[in-house]
Amino acid sequence: MKRKLVCLFLCMTLLLTMYSSVNASEIEDNDEYAEEEYTMEGTPSLLRWSNVSSVKSVLSVSSGKASSSIIVQGYSKVTTIVVYTYFQKKVNGSWVNLSYVIDTKTGNFASVSRSTSSGIVKGYSYRVRASIYVYTSTTYEHITVYSNTVRY
Amino acid sequence: MKYKESKEEHGDVDGNDMDISKNFKLHKALKALNDEDIQKLMEEGDGEEPAFSEEHNQKMQQMIGEQLGPEAAKKMQEIQKLREADRNDKASNKRDSGKSHRVYPRMKKVAAAVLAFVLLFTVTMSTEAFRLPIVNFIMNVQKEFMTVNVEESGTSEQSVEAKTTIENVYILEKTIEGYDLVLEDIDDVYVLREYQNKKKDVYRFIQQVQVGNAYYDVEDATYETIETIYNNAMLSKSNDIYYLVWFYDGYMFEISGNLTVEELVMLAESLTLEKNLEE
Numbered sequence: 001m002k003r004k005l006v007c008l009f010l011c012m013t014l015l016l017t018m019y020s021s022v023n024a025s026e027i028e029d030n031d032e033y034a035e036e037e038y039t040m041e042g043t044p045s046l047l048r049w050s051n052v053s054s055v056k057s058v059l060s061v062s063s064g065k066a067s068s069s070i071i072v073q074g075y076s077k078v079t080t081i082v083v084y085t086y087f088q089k090k091v092n093g094s095w096v097n098l099s100y101v102i103d104t105k106t107g108n109f110a111s112v113s114r115s116t117s118s119g120i121v122k123g124y125s126y127r128v129r130a131s132i133y134v135y136t137s138t139t140y141e142h143i144t145v146y147s148n149t150v151r152y
Numbered sequence: 153m154k155y156k157e158s159k160e161e162h163g164d165v166d167g168n169d170m171d172i173s174k175n176f177k178l179h180k181a182l183k184a185l186n187d188e189d190i191q192k193l194m195e196e197g198d199g200e201e202p203a204f205s206e207e208h209n210q211k212m213q214q215m216i217g218e219q220l221g222p223e224a225a226k227k228m229q230e231i232q233k234l235r236e237a238d239r240n241d242k243a244s245n246k247r248d249s250g251k252s253h254r255v256y257p258r259m260k261k262v263a264a265a266v267l268a269f270v271l272l273f274t275v276t277m278s279t280e281a282f283r284l285p286i287v288n289f290i291m292n293v294q295k296e297f298m299t300v301n302v303e304e305s306g307t308s309e310q311s312v313e314a315k316t317t318i319e320n321v322y323i324l325e326k327t328i329e330g331y332d333l334v335l336e337d338i339d340d341v342y343v344l345r346e347y348q349n350k351k352k353d354v355y356r357f358i359q360q361v362q363v364g365n366a367y368y369d370v371e372d373a374t375y376e377t378i379e380t381i382y383n384n385a386m387l388s389k390s391n392d393i394y395y396l397v398w399f400y401d402g403y404m405f406e407i408s409g410n411l412t413v414e415e416l417v418m419l420a421e422s423l424t425l426e427k428n429l430e431e
Contacts, residue, residue: 049296049369053390054408058341058364060316067317067340071358073408075391109356113339143297148363150316 036084036131042138051075051134052143059128059147067115068128068147077136078108084131085114089124090149097129126150289377289386293370300366300386302399314362315402318343319430322359322405326422328415331355347409355409357419362404368395378413381421387413396420 037044056071072081086100098119103112120126128147133140292299317340327333327347335346343359360366368375373390385398395408396416400423407419 049371052297053369053393054395055367056342056358056360056364056406057367058361060341060361060363062317069339069341069360069364071342071344071360073356073393075393109354111337111344113337113342115340145367146365148365150363 036133037142040082040133040140042135042140045139045141047141048143049141051078051136051141052132055130055132055143055145057128057130057145057147059126059150061120061126061150061152064120065115065117066120066126066128066150068113070110070112070128070130070132070145072110072112072132072134074108074110074134076108078134079106079137080135081105081108081110082133082135082140083110083112084133085112086129086131087116087119088127088129089119090126091124095127095129120152122152124152126152289384291375291386296369296371297367298370298375300368300397302362302404313402316361316363317341318359318361318403320401320403320428321426322401322403322423323426324357324407324419324422325424326419328355328411328419353410355407355411358404358406358408360404360406362399362402364404366397366404366406378417380417382423385420387416 051074053073053075054071055073056069058069060067066087068085068087070083070085072083074081081104083103083105084100085103087098088095089098090096099116101114103110103114105112127149130145130147132143132145134143288303290301290303292301318338321338321343323345328349330349331347331353332349333345334348335344337344341361341364343357345357346354347356348354368388369390373388375386375388377384378387379385380398382398382400385396388395388397392410393408394411394413394416395406396413396419397404397406398420399405405420405423407416411419
């Protein structure tokens with residue numbers, strides 16, 4: 001009986017290990033929110049899309065260059081918008097950050113245009129992850145949006 | 153204009169021979185009638201002119217927009233405005249003079265022209281696909297926001313390739329009174345123009361490649377689709393910001409600001425090709 005229980009326990013452990021390793025390989029995003037949050041000043045808000053009216057996010061890749069544009073329209077209370085633009089490449093099913101840029105705009109509207117040639121090679125898919133912090137005075141809310149995916 | 157060029161290509165490539173010939177003649181006749189004859193007929197003499205309802209005029213404009221493109225629709229709109237002003241003047245003059253006169257031959261000519269116009273449209277529409285793709289807005293509503301994209305329906309003739317970079321730069325020919333252009337930003341994937349008045353009120357015009365993603369707040373926001381000369385457009389009100397979004401020539405266009413719906417539509421209908429960056 002003991003042998004059977006040990007065997008069953010080992011089988012379950014093995015199955016769980018395999019399941020978690022499969023899940024790990026399916027993680028699509030390489031988030032660095034913790035690092036961002038650490039550097040952000042002010043008080044975080046749990047609300048999402050309470051001060052953001054619209055966001056547009058576009059990526060275009062050609063001639064070894066990736067060009068992105070992020071346009072954020074906040075409501076009238078918004079005082080500052082901070083945009084982290086991450087250029088990402090899909091490698092073995094996971095999105096990997098190639099580079100990122102931080103832009104800070106005063107007011108309730110931000111238009112951020114960035115480009116990179118770093119790590120852009122043919123045969124991969126690319127996208128931009130925009131991590132956006134919208135301030136009303138000293139409190140900020142955080143949203144994340146993605147661009148279209150481009151197969152280059 | 154690129155729009156008209158693509159129209160000819162569509163006809164040559166995909167159409168049925170008989171239909172092409174027929175449609176070509178119809179188009180030539182229709183264009184000639186629209187551009188010259190009708191205007192001439194409307195302008196000559198001082199007789200009464202048949203008045204159509206606002207709804208009828210809008211429908212006609214939309215049909216013209218779909219068939220011959222926004223430029224033709226705008227032309228028709230201008231003609232209608234001239235006619236309306238002319239009609240009002242004449243009514244005023246008539247009241248002042250107390251005279252009543254009828255000019256039946258002129259009315260007949262106008263009625264014949266309008267009838268020919270409508271008939272040509274009917275025949276042409278039944279034999280040839282619309283010039284503009286018929287777009288259906290796909291609003292993917294999430295808990296806090298929604299994404300907006302379009303799906304084209306109809307034949308391949310109607311399809312316009314979604315642009316991945318800005319090739320054609322568009323402008324709004326009209327502006328709202330009191331507003332001046334304060335910012336212009338032309339990039340690989342978008343064009344942004346910002347207009348501001350003395351009170352620092354702002355409205356913005358954005359041209360973006362169609363492949364991009366657009367996210368909108370859904371809380372306290374209303375959304376509807378309205379018919380314009382570009383087929384369907386999305387009208388949204390989110391707190392104090394109005395958005396008018398439409399798709400044309402492979403691009404997404406958006407005008408946003410604290411404007412009325414009439415102002416938004418008026419601005420959208422003044423969309424004009426400014427330049428082709430590849431030429």
